[in-house]
Structures are given as C-alpha cells and as structure tokens.
Ligand SMILES: NC(=O)C1=CN([C@@H]2O[C@H](COP(=O)(O)OP(=O)(O)OC[C@H]3O[C@@H](n4cnc5c(N)ncnc54)[C@H](OP(=O)(O)O)[C@@H]3O)[C@@H](O)[C@H]2O)[C@@H](O)CC1
C-alpha cells in the first residue's frame with residue numbers, strides 16, 4: 001500500500017522528529033536524496049548546467065543545499081532567487097561551493113531545472129514572480145525536478161489554482177503527499193521518488209492510500225476446492241432498457257470476467273435478447289413488470305446502467321435497496337436516488353459509482369467544484385449519504401467514512417469512452433458478490449478496470465467491450481508481478 005499525508009500531518013511528524021536531531025539534519029538528508037536524484041537524471045554531473053528556482057522558504061533551502069552538492073561535483077549551478085528572502089545557510093554554502101546567483105534568463109541554457117519555489121508551506125495560487133518562473137520552466141527544453149511537490153500543486157489536496165510546475169521527476173521528502181496522488185496535481189508530478197528522512201515512525205494514519213499489485217492480488221477472492229458457482233458469489237444485474245441495451249450487455253460482461261460464480265440478469269425484452277445473445281453464461285429473467293421477485297437468490301446487486309429514470313427504475317431501486325444485500329448503484333440508478341435520497345438509508349453495504357456530474361446532482365454541488373476538489377467532495381458525499389463513494393474520473397477515488405480515501409493509480413485516458421463505466425459496475429458488483437466490502441470491492445474494481453484499460457488500449461483507442469475482455473489478463477498480469 002502506498003500511503004500519503006496532508007501538509008499538516010507531515011509538518012507535525014517533522015516537528016516530533018526534528019526535536020530529536022541536531023538542527024539542519026533533516027534538510028541535509030533531503031538535500032542528499034535530491035542531489036542524488038538530479039545526478040541520476042543528468043547522467044553526467046561534471047560540466048552540466050543546473051538552474052535552481054529558489055523560493056523564500058525551506059523548499060528553496062533544499063534546492064540550495066542540493067545545488068551545493070552538485071556544484072561540488074563539478075556542475076555549473078545557478079540559482080534564481082524568487083523570494084524577498086532566501087534560506088541563509090543554504091545560500092552561503094551554495095556560494096562557497098562555487099554556485100552563482102543568476103537572472104531568470106539562465107533558464108534558457110539549463111540542462112536541468114530544480115523547482116524549489118514552494119513546498120508544503122505554500123498557500124493558494126502561485127504569486128509572481130513564482131508563477132512566471134514556473135511557466136518559463138515548463139516551456140523550456142530542460143527537464144524539471146520538483147522538490148517535495150511541483151510548485152503550484154496544493155500538497156494536501158492536489159488542487160491547482162493557477163500556474164504550476166510540470167515536473168519530469170518529483171523528489172518528495174519523508175512521505176508521499178496527498179496532492180501527488182490526486183489529479184490535477186498528480187498529472188504534474190512525473191515520476192515520484194521518495195527520500196527517506198526518518199519520518200516513518202512519527203507519521204499518523206494516512207490521509208489517502210493507493211493500492212499496489214500485491215495488495216489487489218491479496219484482496220481478490222480466489223476459488224478454492226470447495227467452491228461451486230453459488231458459493232463463489234451470485235450477482236444480480238438490473239440494467240438496460242428497451243432504449244439502452246448496451247449498458248446491460250457491458251455490465252454483465254464485466255461481472256462475468258471478474259469472477260462472479262454466476263450472473264443473473266433481469267430486464268425488459270430488448271436488453272434480455274441482447275444479453276442472451278452476448279452472454280449465454282448469464283441466467284436470465286425477463287421482466288414484464290418491475291419486480292425482483294422471480295430473479296432467484298443473489299449475494300449482491302448492480303442497479304442502474306441504462307435502466308432509465310421513470311417509475312420502472314424507481315420501483316426496482318426501492319425493492320433492491322430495501323433488501324439486506326450489498327448494492328452497487330450506478331448511472332440512471334444514481335439519478336433515481338438523487339430524486340429520492342431516502343432510498344439510500346439502509347444498513348446493508350451500498351457502493352455508489354458516480355462521475356462528477358452524477359455526484360453533483362446527488363449532493364447538490366457544482367460539477368466544476370467537484371472536478372477541482374475530487375477528494376474533498378467524495379469524502380463529504382460518503383459522510384453525508386452514509387455510503388461508499390467511488391468517484392470516477394481522471395483519478396478515481398473511493399471514499400468511506402473513517403477510512404483513508406483510496407486513490408486509484410491505474411488507468412489510461414483511452415478509458416474515457418462510452419460504456420466503460422458499465423463494465424466497471426459489473427466488475428465491482430462481481431467483487432461485492434464474492435464477499436468483498438464496498439471499500440475493497442470499489443478500489444480493487446477501479447484498479448483492475450484501469451489495468452484492463454491499459455492492456456486493452458496498448459496505446460490505441462479501445463471500446464468498452466475490450467475492457468471487459470481484458471479483465472482476466474489484468475488479473476493474470478498483477479498476479480504474475482507479485
Ligand atoms: N520542516 C522540515 O523539517 C523539513 C522541510 N523540508 C522542506 O521544507 C519545505 C517546507 O518549507 P517551508 O515551511 O519553509 O515552506 P515552503 O514550502 O518553502 O514555502 C513557504 C514560503 O513560500 C511563500 N509562499 C507561500 N505561498 C505562496 C504562493 N502561493 N506564491 C508564492 N509564494 C508563496 C511564503 O513566503 P513569503 O511570500 O511569505 O515570503 C512562504 O513563507 C518542504 O516542502 C520541504 O521541501 C525538507 O527539507 C525536510 C525537512
């Protein structure tokens with residue numbers, strides 16, 4: 001599990017650790033790691049041209065001390081001082097080592113730029129001259145190494161309110177920061193390298209966490225000798241309508257590929273015909289009235305993709321959410337519960353899988369506000385609605401009250417195409433039916449779906465059905481790597 005922390009959490013841990021060490025120790029540890037990472041990126045240090053962007057705080061101090069180390073190894077290091085003040089000891093040491101202070105035009109000839117403008121002490125959008133320097137560094141040809149966080153990215157949330165550095169590599173001190181894992185910040189970090197400064201024992205429980213291959217391999221249910229199709233988990237899917245048949249086919253496909261022992265599909269005539277043709281494995285109940293009475297036993301339900309939003313959908317939602325079984329609510333199902341939130345008041349596990357627009361309707365917030373602050377809104381929605389929230393998007397996050405938000409590290413932009421959400425519902429539903437709780441089911445499903453998307457796309461466009469097809473390959477890939 002990769003864990004990440006807010007700026008306040010990091011600062012508190014640093015205070016505790018610092019009290020046990022001689023002054024300056026932590027900054028030296030940070031600078032040593034930073035200099036080593038810069039050297040590795042440069043390949044050849046001697047004679048290379050490095051430009052430090054130095055802000056007024058300790059983030060600039062880190063950059064100066066790393067610059068000192070690089071200068072001692074023969075690099076030609078120039079520091080552009082952006083703040084009204086500069087880390088004194090760092091600057092003095094840097095100058096003693098042969099570094100020089102330069103104007104911003106030094107950026108034009110740099111082989112490497114070190115962004116030490118601001119770190120966890122920043123607040124709000126970058127001010128001038130920091131903002132202009134960040135943009136100039138982005139426009140240049142030299143790779144940028146961000147110190148701790150790319151300046152302009154909020155370390156605690158991943159928010160980007162104005163100009164922000166776009167780094168090739170982010171060298172972060174002590175522990176990952178939440179903003180490095182959540183978009184839009186995560187898109188600015190490049191590769192992230194963690195420098196151990198001894199903070200570990202002093203850190204509290206994490207703010208967010210990201211699963212790894214090993215975590216998912218460990219969580220995924222595996223059939224044993226005793227398993228039969230019923231014991232492996234039966235999923236009921238209520239999706240599709242005479243108008244929207246594809247959603248039903250894709251949700252059932254995702255579920256079958258994600259290891260459900262059996263998938264029961266119930267719906268009107270048109271989607272029934274389509275599901276039957278696409279998936280002879282599914283057990284089908286044609287519905288001429290909105291009732292789950294004849295569907296047979298299931299261990300979990302998926303409700304919503306392509307279901308419509310009228311009385312039919314409302315009636316099915318009321319029945320399914322009235323059971324004591326885990327329910328995943330997606331797409332049209334979310335519109336139904338947005339109109340009647342009392343349906344979500346239940347004691348059995350509920351996983352909702354909205355994108356930003358659907359969540360906006362559910363919690364009466366602005367869609368743009370949600371996009372800009374995905375983490376906070378997912379967390380607030382989980383608390384307000386009393387359900388587990390999987391918020392889809394550039395970084396998919398899974399929030400449940402009193403637990404660190406799970407941030408999904410897999411995926412590809414090619415997944416932004418119609419129908420992939422239906423596949424995700426099926427995958428997550430299958431995991432619920434196999435006995436995972438909604439937090440694990442949601443985060444493992446997002447992980448698998450993202451990995452399957454990458455495998456299916458392989459650098460080219462994909463269709464949603466390809467993602468379902470690639471789910472078993474994703475399971476094999478992550479199992480092989482662990
Ligand atoms: N503590 C430790 O043990 C260790 C800390 N370490 C390092 O220290 C970093 C934290 O250092 P920090 O606390 O000095 O804050 P930091 O991020 O450099 O910036 C603060 C200054 O920036 C300014 N500023 C703020 N917002 C701004 C904006 N929007 N636009 C423009 N300017 C803005 C503001 O200055 P002002 O404008 O008020 O003069 C403010 O005072 C941390 O990220 C890590 O790199 C490591 O060495 C490990 C050990």
Ligand SMILES: [K+]
Pocket residue numbers: 059115116117118119146147148149150151
């Ligand atoms: K920085």
